[in-house]
Amino acid sequence: MQFLKARLREDEAAARAVKPGKSEDLKRLKARVLADVEAKRRLVAWVEDNIGTTLKADADAEGLPILKKGVVHLIAAVPEFFRSPVIERLVWAYADHPDYDSAWGLIEYVHEDEPDGDKLHSRTRGRTT
Template sequence: MQFLKARLREDEAAARAVKPGKSEDLKRLKARVLADVEAKRQLVAWVEENFGTVLKADAEARGLPVLQKGAVHLIAALPEFLRSPVIERLVWAYADHPDYDPGWGLTEYMHEDEADGDKLRSRTGGRTP
């Protein structure tokens, strides 16, 4: 998550630094990048703000016995498990970044030029960034 948030800050800073002048294409690209950053930030917030995280924090704060705490963590893991692929897929765009960790899930990444556009091929598995 921290890796992705840092890349989004970099993307936003780069887009804001663009001085488009009279180029309408550059103005649209800048606006699209800024909108893309905001959309990704909202997805990150959606992943982070799930009730599983709240459940685990509550279990810790209440000092539940180990067995009950384990049950809460197991129940809380489901929304995290279902939401974490969102972050994995967002991180794919940064697979060529020097700080990218291949253990985050992307082991193969390539675009194939096809008549109908690029096709992303990938295999996943691993830790969440």
């Protein structure tokens, strides 16, 4: 999340640094980049703002016994599980950035109905796994 937020700040700063000129294409591109940054920030906020994050924080703050805390973390993982792929896919756009961690991988799923897929499998950076 921190990596993605930093890239969004960089994208916004770069777009805002573009000097206004006579080119309508440049104006539209600047506006599109700024709109893209805002849309991605809203998606990040949506991922962060879920009941799972709140449940985990509350369980940690209350100092619950290990077993109860584990159950809360397990329940909290469900909304995180369904929301976290959003962040993974947004981060892929920055795979060429020097701070990108290759351990994050570029995983995409190929379904049976796709030309090169006879079953559901994952493909990492062009390699099928």
